[in-house]
C-alpha cells in the first residue's frame with residue numbers, strides 16, 4: 169500500500185534536504201521511516217518559515233544512515249526522494265496540517281497522503297500562496313473540503329491501529345508505568361511464552377530502541393527462552409545471549425557471574441533474573457532460582473552479575489534489570505529495593521519503571537479471595553531498574569565540550585518546543 173511521511177526541517181536544514189534530495193529524522197521516529205518504500209509520498213514542513221514542500225516521492229527505501237556526512241548521527245533514519253513537476257511549496261503549513269488533522273514526523277495513510285498531494289497540486293495554488301494573497305480564499309475552502317472528506321473516511325477506519333499495523337512495532341513508552349497485554353508483537357515470535365518467567369518483548373524493545381543504535385552489541389546473561397536475541401535481531405543489533413541452561417542453539421551456556429567478554433565492550437545489558445526460588449527454571453545447581461530471596465546470599469550472588477555487567481559495559485552505557493518483590497507465607501520481601509540498593513554500588517540511576525504483571529498464575533478468583541480474607545496483596549507489578557555505568561572523568565568533560573548550544577537557542581526559557589516533534 170502506498171503511504172506517506174511528513175518530515176520536518178528548520179531554516180538551517182531546509183537547503184540540506186532540498187539540495188541533496190534527502191529527508192531524515194532522529195531515532196525516535198526511525199521505525200516509521202524504515203517502512204518507507206520507493207513511490208511513497210513524502211512532504212517536508214519547515215517549522216521556522218511555516219512552509220510545506222511536496223509532494224515528493226521516495227526514490228529509495230527508508231534506511232538507517234543512507235548518508236552519514238550531512239547530519240552526522242543526528243538524523244540517521246533517512247530516505248531519498250525525487251521531485252516532480254507538480255512539487256511545490258506553500259505558506260501556512262501548520263494551519264493547513266492542523267485543518268487536516270495531520271502531524272509532522274508521522275506516517276500518513278494512503279488517503280491522508282493523497283489529500284495532502286491534491287491540495288498541493290491545485291492549479292490555483294501558486295507557490296507561497298496559502299495565507300499570503302488573493303488565492304488564499306480558494307485554498308481555504310479546498311482545505312475545508314478535504315478535511316471533511318478525511319473526517320468521513322476516519323469514521324470508518326481505526327487510523328491509529330492501521331498505522332501501528334503498518335509499523336508492526338510497539339510504541340516507545342513515555343511514562344514510568346508500562347502495561348503490555350501480550351508477551352510479544354509483530355509477526356515473528358520473540359522468546360517463548362511457554363517458558364515460565366518469559367520477559368515481555370516490549371520491555372526489551374523499549375530499552376534497545378532508547379539506548380542503542382543499529383550495529384551496537386546487546387548482552388543478556390540470563391537469556392531464558394531468548395526474547396532478547398529475537399528482539400535485537402529484528403532491530404539489527406548484535407546480540408549475545410547466555411544462560412546457565414540454554415534452551416536453544418543460539419544461547420551460550422554460561423554462568424552470569426563470569427561473562428566471557430572484554431572490559432568496556434558492550435552497549436546494553438538486559439537482565440530478567442530469577443526473583444528468588446519461586447520458579448523452578450531447571451535442575452542446575454548454580455541457578456539463582458535455587459536461592460530464596462529471603463536469604464542475603466541471593467543478593468550477594470546477583471551482585472557478582474552486577475559487577476560483571478559493569479565491567480563489560482562501555483562507560484556511559486545502560487543496564488536494564490527486571491525484578492519483582494516477593495510475598496510468601498505471610499512474609500513480604502522487597503526484592504526490588506534490595507536489588508536497586510546493590511545496583512547503586514556500580515551504576516548511576518537513570519529511572520525506575522513500574523511494569524504491570526499480567527498472566528500471573530495467582531490471577532484467579534481463589535487467590536483474589538484469599539488476598540482479601542487473609543489481608544495481603546497479590547503482586548501487581550515488577551520493577552525495571554534502568555542504570556548507567558558511570559562515564560570516565562575525561563570523557564565526561566570532552567562530552568560537555570561537544571554540546572552545541574546553538575541547537576537549543578530556538579526555545580526560550582520556560583517555553584516548550586511548539587511542535588513536540590523531532591525536526592531537522
Ligand SMILES: C[S@@+](CC[C@H](N)C(=O)[O-])C[C@H]1O[C@@H](n2cnc3c(N)ncnc32)[C@H](O)[C@@H]1O
Pocket residue numbers: 359360363364365366367368389390391392393394395396410411412413422423424425440441442449450454455456457
Ligand atoms: C526470568 S528467566 C529469563 C527469561 C528470559 N528473559 C526470557 O524472556 O525467556 C531467568 C533465567 O535466568 C537463568 N539463570 C539462573 N541462574 C543463572 C546463572 N547463574 N547464570 C546464568 N543464567 C542463570 C535461568 O536459567 C532462567 O532462564
